[in-house]
Amino acid sequence: xxxxxxxxxxxxxxxxxxxxxxxxxxxxxxxxxxxxxxxxxxxxxxxxxxxxxxxxxxxxxxxxxxxxxxxxxxxxxxxxxxxxxxxxxxxxxxxxxxxxxxxxxxxxxxxxxxxxxxxxxxxxxxxxxxxxxxxxxxxxxxxxxxxxxxxxxxxxxxxxxxxxxxxxxxxxxxxxxxxxxxxxxxxxxxxxxxxxxxxxxxxxxxxxxxxxxxxxxxxxxxxxxxxxxxxxxxxxxxxxxxxxxxxxxxxx
Amino acid sequence: xxxxxxxxxxxxxxxxxxxxxxxxxxxxxxxxxxxxxxxxxxxxxxxxxxxxxxxxxxxxxxxxxxxxxxxxxxxxxxxxxxxxxxxxxxxxxxxxxxxxxxxxxxxxxxxxxxxxxxxxxxxxxxxxxxxxxxxxxxxxxxxxxxxxxxxxxxxxxxxxxxxxxxxxxxxxxxxxxxxxxxxxxxxxxxxxxxxxxxxxxxxxxxxxxxxxxxxxxxxxxxxxxxxxxxxxxxxxxxxxxxxxxxxxxxxxxxxxxxxxxxxxxxxxxxxxxxxxxxxxxxxxxxxxxxxxxxxxxxxxxxxxxxxxxxxxxxxxxxxxxxxxxxxxxxxxxxxxxxxxxxxxxxxxxxxxxxxxxxxxxxxxxxxxxxxxxxxxxxxxxxxxxxxxxxxxxxxxxxxxxxxxxxxxxxxxxxxxxxxxxxxxxxxxxxxxxxxxxxxxxxxxxxxxx
Numbered sequence: 001x002x003x004x005x006x007x008x009x010x011x012x013x014x015x016x017x018x019x020x021x022x023x024x025x026x027x028x029x030x031x032x033x034x035x036x037x038x039x040x041x042x043x044x045x046x047x048x049x050x051x052x053x054x055x056x057x058x059x060x061x062x063x064x065x066x067x068x069x070x071x072x073x074x075x076x077x078x079x080x081x082x083x084x085x086x087x088x089x090x091x092x093x094x095x096x097x098x099x100x101x102x103x104x105x106x107x108x109x110x111x112x113x114x115x116x117x118x119x120x121x122x123x124x125x126x127x128x129x130x131x132x133x134x135x136x137x138x139x140x141x142x143x144x145x146x147x148x149x150x151x152x153x154x155x156x157x158x159x160x161x162x163x164x165x166x167x168x169x170x171x172x173x174x175x176x177x178x179x180x181x182x183x184x185x186x187x188x189x190x191x192x193x194x195x196x197x198x199x200x201x202x203x204x205x206x207x208x209x210x211x212x213x214x215x216x217x218x219x220x221x222x223x224x225x226x227x228x229x230x231x232x233x234x235x236x237x238x239x240x241x242x243x244x245x246x247x248x249x250x251x252x
Numbered sequence: 253x254x255x256x257x258x259x260x261x262x263x264x265x266x267x268x269x270x271x272x273x274x275x276x277x278x279x280x281x282x283x284x285x286x287x288x289x290x291x292x293x294x295x296x297x298x299x300x301x302x303x304x305x306x307x308x309x310x311x312x313x314x315x316x317x318x319x320x321x322x323x324x325x326x327x328x329x330x331x332x333x334x335x336x337x338x339x340x341x342x343x344x345x346x347x348x349x350x351x352x353x354x355x356x357x358x359x360x361x362x363x364x365x366x367x368x369x370x371x372x373x374x375x376x377x378x379x380x381x382x383x384x385x386x387x388x389x390x391x392x393x394x395x396x397x398x399x400x401x402x403x404x405x406x407x408x409x410x411x412x413x414x415x416x417x418x419x420x421x422x423x424x425x426x427x428x429x430x431x432x433x434x435x436x437x438x439x440x441x442x443x444x445x446x447x448x449x450x451x452x453x454x455x456x457x458x459x460x461x462x463x464x465x466x467x468x469x470x471x472x473x474x475x476x477x478x479x480x481x482x483x484x485x486x487x488x489x490x491x492x493x494x495x496x497x498x499x500x501x502x503x504x505x506x507x508x509x510x511x512x513x514x515x516x517x518x519x520x521x522x523x524x525x526x527x528x529x530x531x532x533x534x535x536x537x538x539x540x541x542x543x544x545x546x547x548x549x550x551x552x553x554x555x556x557x558x559x560x561x562x563x564x565x566x567x568x569x570x571x572x573x574x575x576x577x578x579x580x581x582x583x584x585x586x587x588x589x590x591x592x593x594x595x596x597x598x599x600x601x602x603x604x605x606x607x608x609x610x611x612x613x614x615x616x617x618x619x620x621x622x623x624x625x626x627x628x629x630x631x632x633x634x635x636x637x638x639x640x641x642x643x644x645x646x647x648x649x650x651x652x653x654x655x656x657x658x659x660x661x662x663x664x665x666x667x668x669x670x671x672x673x674x675x676x677x678x679x680x681x682x683x684x685x686x687x688x689x690x691x692x693x694x695x696x697x698x699x700x701x
Contacts, residue, residue: 010534013592026347026370030432030451031482031501031541032597038537039591046534 007047014040264683265699266646268639270324272309273692275637285688287675291355291363294679297325297686298365299693300350304334306367306420308378322684322697329378331420334369346371352437354446356459364423366446370433373448375424375459383411429455429465436486442493449486449498456510468516469498469508484599485545495520497547497554503527503540505556505565523554523565525572535587535596543599548608549680555611557602560584562613562623577623577630580615582653582664595669606681614673617662618689619649635673635687635694645699 014036021028021036273283282303289298297309310328337346347370356364362379387409392398432451439446447456447468454469469486473479481502489495494510506519527536539559546555553574554565560581563573579600583590590596595616602613614620615632623630632649639646652661675688683698 010588010591017594025345026349026433027342027344031435031484034479034482034501035538035541035597039534042534042537 007043007050010043011040011047014043266633266683266685266696267699268641268644268646268694269322269684269697270695271637271640271692272307272325272327272695279691283691285675285691285693286349287351287353288677288686288688288693289353289355289365290677290679290686291365292357292680294681294684296328296355296363297677297695298353298355299686299688300333300353300367301691302347302349304332304336304348304350304369306331306333306350306353306365306376308363308420325695329418329420331376333367333374333376333422334372337371339371351434354437354439356439357443359443366437366439368434368437368448371427371430373426373434373437373457374422375426376420377423378418378420381417381419382414384414385409386412424459424462426457426462426465429457432482435484436498438486438488438496440488440493441491445493447486447488447496449483451482454483454486454496454498454516466514468510468514470515470517484542487545487547490547490549490551492551497545499542499545499556501541502537503542503558505542505545505554507567521567521570523570523573525563531584533587535591538591538596539587544601546602546604548604549606550608553608555602555604557600557613559596559598559600562602562611564611564625575625577611577621579613579621580619580651582651583616586664590669593669595672598672598674600672600674601676603676603678605678605683612676612678612685614676614687616669616672617667618671618673619651620673620676620687633696635689635692635696637692640694643699646696 017036018033021033273285280303282301282305284302285299286302287298287300290296291298295311297311299307299309301307306329307327308329309325311323311325314323333350334348336348338344339346349369350367351370352366352368354366356366356375358364362377365376365378367374367376386393387407389403389406389409390398390400426448430448430450430453432453434448434450436449437446438449445456445458447454448465449455449469452470452472453467455465456468457465469483471481471483481500481504484499484501486496486498489497495507496510497505497507499505503524505523507521507523508516509520510516512518512520527540542556542558544557547553548555552567554567556563556565556573557579560579560583562577562579564575564577565573587596600614602611604611609626610622610624612620612622618635619632620635621630621632632651633646634649647660650658650661651667652658652663657663671689673687673689677686679685685696687694687696
């Protein structure tokens with residue numbers, strides 16, 4: 001299918017639709033929002049797979065330049081089973097590995113529940129590379145946030161191998177979960193590439209305001225991070241944890 | 253040609269009959285027609301609009317003098333069915349738009365119909381009054397109460413003829429039973445019950461009881477984060493009062509038997525066609541969502557409408573439809589822009605003709621399409637003011653997909669996507685169709701030879 005829009009534009013358009021549906025007359029239309037969330041998932045999947053493909057290519061290039069004994073570290077960043085473009089696993093396959101705060105209002109019981117670190121464990125373990133099931137390194141294409149049950153603690157030193165990995169990428173600070181440097185690298189790699197849409201996405205997210213404050217501030221130690229470029233980080237986080245809060249919107 | 257039983261060969265020529273509605277360019281949104289329905293005899297035609305009004309047209313008796321002009325539909329009754337409401341608990345405004353109208357079969361002199369908005373179903377009684385009582389003792393001629401002390405004689409009130417007045421009164425209000433937006437209502441063949449369906453639940457009502465309903469389908473997941481599909485339409489079987497179907501946003505249809513259990517969460521039959529992987533796109537989920545489901549009059553088939561196709565299913569075969577008709581496949585390459593402008597979410601309806609031999613559905617640019625199931629011919633017609641001379645024959649339209657555009661064809665890029673035909677209705681026994689084009693209602697009839 002010929003499509004003039006790339007994944008990022010689709011994501012921003014979809015977010016806009018969800019946002020405007022909240023102020024629409026007659027209340028949020030569950031059906032339409034559900035369909036929009038499917039488009040969001042498909043677009044996010046493509047977007048992430050493209051980004052990780054890019055990252056993988058860069059890793060490969062660096063790997064060729066590095067001494068061989070570090071190669072095994074980079075296997076952690078291989079993206080096995082990365083979904084091929086055009087193949088979109090069902091939303092449940094993707095998993096909701098999101099350490100975000102989602103607030104859901106049940107329209108029937110009028111109960112408001114806030115879910116912290118809302119991973120759905122069944123989805124988590126269904127994926128082949130689920131870290132919390134101890135099955136190996138998280139595949140970046142499958143685990144979209146900072147890993148299940150791992151927090152991104154920049155500036156802290158944890159396992160040595162993580163340190164090395166961090167060092168490999170030249171990402172700072174060292175330490176943190178194996179995933180964190182990857183995330184940082186992604187972040188740094190793509191800052192220069194940031195298109196207007198990424199800032200659109202971040203703007204939209206800031207527009208959403210309090211409903212997504214949990215999302216924005218989900219890293220409790222984020223004060224240790226360098227403050228600028230919050231917009232970009234926000235956008236990447238948003239993309240990473242899209243699943244949880246689109247569900248939350250749908251739940252409304 | 254036997255009315256209603258015909259084929260879409262060159263025999264059938266559709267002619268303009270009437271158009272209702274204003275011509276002005278700046279249409280108010282309230283006038284947009286949101287539902288069209290003939291009653292069981294075809295004598296009455298009801299429309300509902302976004303402003304919550306219902307307009308009922310009645311077919312005039314055919315006169316021997318004007319044989320060439322079959323009965324025209326004239327306004328019979330107009331009333332405000334639903335008003336905008338505000339749900340204070342959830343801070344939500346409830347739209348007054350009429351989502352569906354369904355007629356009850358006529359059992360006495362009065363007509364009854366169900367009309368629904370997003371939250372409330374109402375039963376309306378439409379009756380004629382052509383006599384007026386006169387000569388009350390306690391009221392004077394203007395209706396004011398008289399002082400009983402001034403009454404010295406008693407008289408018996410008599411009924412005197414008056415100008416025909418059609419009055420509509422709400423007889424039942426079925427409220428507070430739906431958390432989500434009602435998309436369908438369907439009268440059961442037992443004429444005692446009906447169902448209302450919203451995104452996640454279907455309720456069964458008795459016409460006489462407004463403060464209770466039975467929940468017969470509930471697909472709400474325990475955790476709303478696991479929601480993957482919603483109910484999009486539902487309908488009772490035309491003859492078997494225990495059977496109904498409902499369609500989903502995932503392109504599936506479930507047939508349920510109420511005798512099996514009180515809560516019909518487990519379907520009796522499940523109709524699904526495997527997806528063609530070569531057609532996969534960002535928007536696959538959207539275009540496979542079913543917007544309408546209709547039983548055939550025979551009860552043997554169901555017809556479903558998704559964004560690009562109409563499908564006919566045999567109740568006895570669940571793994572694929574028996575017929576698939578492309579409504580406007582040229583839009584498949586335009587899905588991106590249709591997503592941007594929200595057109596991809598348009599919910600088109602579909603209808604059977606009286607004999608189940610022809611099916612009809614709407615498209616864009618005020619086009620609507622008919623498919624003859626026997627001859628496999630199809631035709632595209634347009635509802636426009638330009639073809640609105642009385643008994644003017646509608647010329648078939650054609651959309652040019654690529655390459656050279658012939659003189660009468662219209663190219664895909666010239667289609668007006670703001671002119672969409674979502675709602676159509678077919679007379680139960682004759683070749684008379686009603687087509688809603690935004691705020692105008694067109695009535696077409698086949699040419700009487």
